[in-house]
Amino acid sequence: MLSFICLRDIPCVTCVLAFTLASFLNASMMPATNTMIALNVSRERRATAFGIGSSAQAIAFMVGPMGAAMFARFSLKAGFATVSVLLLGLAVMVALAVREQAGEK
Numbered sequence: 001m002l003s004f005i006c007l008r009d010i011p012c013v014t015c016v017l018a019f020t021l022a023s024f025l026n027a028s029m030m031p032a033t034n035t036m037i038a039l040n041v042s043r044e045r046r047a048t049a050f051g052i053g054s055s056a057q058a059i060a061f062m063v064g065p066m067g068a069a070m071f072a073r074f075s076l077k078a079g080f081a082t083v084s085v086l087l088l089g090l091a092v093m094v095a096l097a098v099r100e101q102a103g104e105k
Helices: 012-040 046-074 076-097
Strands: none
Touching: 012 046, 046 076
């Protein structure tokens, strides 16, 4: 029994509709991600980049709701703190690793 997911007060239809909306939003991001990969990765490495991008999206789509359920069960404050630290770390990594080409504005 999944007692850590506390959805007893939310009707099942609402949960199904929310999951459906999240699925459509996830699907709408895939063409944008694929376009960015195609424009920025050499032809020889493109298949690998598409595989990594698709795998990252699939993992995020699985881990995100699981993490949200876990933090909803135990501590929302800890969840927001964890996400903020992860996003701050990601922002630092992007700032250090991503450089625009000289000709672009």
